[in-house]
Amino acid sequence: MESPLLLHMFTPGRHTSPFDVNMAYDAGWDAAIPYSGVEQDEVADMVQDTIFSRGPDGARRTGIFLGGKDVYASMDMMETARESMVPPFEVSVMADPSGGFTTAAGLVALVEHHLRAAQGGDLAGQTVVVFGGTGPVGVVSGVLAARAGAEVVLISHQGKGRADQEAERCNERFGVQVSGGDGSSEDAKRNLVNEADIILCTAPAGVQVLTADLVRPAPRLKVVADVNAVPPAGVEGVGVQDDGVGFPDSESGAVAIGALAVGGVKYQAQHDLLRRMHAQAAAEDLAFQAAFEAARGFVG
Ligand SMILES: NC(=O)c1ccc[n+]([C@@H]2O[C@H](COP(=O)([O-])OP(=O)(O)OC[C@H]3O[C@@H](n4cnc5c(N)ncnc54)[C@H](OP(=O)(O)O)[C@@H]3O)[C@@H](O)[C@H]2O)c1
Structure with a gap:
């Protein structure tokens, strides 16, 4: 036996x-x-x-x-x-x-897939902004996106100092070039959202980080993804089941990915x-x- x-x-x-x-x-x-x-x-x-x-x-x-x-x-x-x-x-x-490793893997793989379906392109050269970017899911998502050629910004709600600290640690350990960004105010978040091709939200469960009003007008946004399955959504307007459906009234025609799609x-x-x-x-x-x-x- x-x-x-x-x-x-x-x-x-x-x-x-x-x-x-x-x-x-x-x-x-x-x-x-x-x-x-x-x-x-x-x-x-x-x-x-x-x-x-x-x-x-x-x-x-x-x-x-x-x-x-x-x-x-x-x-x-x-x-x-x-x-x-x-x-x-x-x-x-x-x-x-x-x-965090398998969640980040599912998240970035799905983003890559929907980006290709929507735009015919890949992550290379895209600006990827990661809210909740200093936690395990956020850091690893950032590393995977950076290795796929994206310009990655890890955001901290405690401000740029904390975000820069995490970005430096991440670059040193994983040989990537991510940067830190300030997510401590609505104005700071708006600036980041307006520069984003991709938004990833990897903040704690049940914490709303971005309102739909902030995301809707984003001029370059192609994909917005949220891994939080516990209401309220991390990004208002992203449904947990969303798997490449249009973000409501997105001015740039962005598609959304929700927590259950990532979880699958x-x-x-x-x-x-x-x-x-x-x-x-x-x-x-x-x-x-x-x-x-x-x-x-x-x-x-
Ligand atoms: N869908 C799935 O299959 C799946 C699987 C596993 C986990 N998850 C979800 O993935 C998410 C991330 O998990 P994690 O373990 O990486 O999270 P975490 O470490 O608990 O939080 C991530 C980051 O969020 C930031 N944060 C804390 N409070 C915040 C607030 N009020 N507003 C904005 N940001 C805040 C913190 O960074 P700063 O203090 O630097 O801002 C923290 O480093 C969670 O929502 C979890 O439920 C989903």
């Missing part, structure tokens, strides 16, 4: 996300074992405890999932995990802090990566770029 498929789920926080546990079982893992309060300097020992006990064949039936809420901490843990493995005792590692692609991408971890013979590191490639396969 084959040994069970075991997914070890490490999080620096107090709780492993029940969403991720459900996703793990639904993707075919026989057990999803949570570990909370995991510190960066404990990762190497925990990885070596994970890989050696079952032999190289058992290692193929074992995986590590990294949760938490911090994009940078997750990426650090992933690097440490890989460095701590001793071939042929190697397991796949997937990171998805706050669901996110779900499929996360399921796909979780399955890949045990279905493929070779051990892999699966972070946001892998999630984005998977998500691109689920749009259209």
Whole structure:
């Protein structure tokens, strides 16, 4: 009899996300074992405890999932995990802090898809303005869009200083060139909206960031997307089910993408990566770029 498929789920926080546990079982893992309060300097020992006990064949039936809420901490843990493995005792590692990697992947893949459908173009050269841009979903969406050639502005509602700080950190870590923007007042938001080809809203659930009055006259706007599923919408006028429908009375003919459309692609991408971890013979590191490639396969 084959040994069970075991997914070890490490999080620096107090709780492993029940969403991720459900996703793990639904993707075919026989057990999803949570570990909370995991510190960066404990990762190497925990990885070596994970890989050696079952032999190289058992290692193929074992995986590590990294949760938490911090994009940078997750990426650090992933690097440490890989460095701590001793071939042929190697397991796949997937990171998805706050669901941010797979959500950002679904969001940017859908934007790319609707941009192509509406305009025949891609993200290269587009100005992408990310409200709620300093959180996990916002940062990773910004990185993915920047890697696809967009000019990205990460917005903070605390002002430009906070946004610049996050943009610098992001550029240093991920080798992109995003900038920071001020979202602390209605006037500041209007200026940003008026320069945007694409608006992404990745602010907390239930927080309205942009009114429809602000978005409607935006002269260059092609796509406006909001990942918040909890009323009120992050962008007033974007419906949770919207999947490329016209934003109401948009003067530029922009289309809207809502949270459930993003969630559908996110779900499929996360399921796909979780399955890949045990279905493929070779051990892999699966972070946001892998999630984005998977998500691109689920749009259209
Ligand atoms: N659709 C899906 O499938 C799906 C899946 C997962 C998550 N989500 C949603 O994705 C969104 C982002 O998640 P996250 O974990 O990245 O969010 P988060 O870290 O909680 O918030 C993102 C950023 O929003 C900013 N913010 C806080 N209060 C604000 C306010 N009053 N007005 C404007 N901005 C504010 C904060 O930055 P500053 O303080 O710097 O402004 C924060 O960094 C949430 O709405 C979540 O529910 C959707």
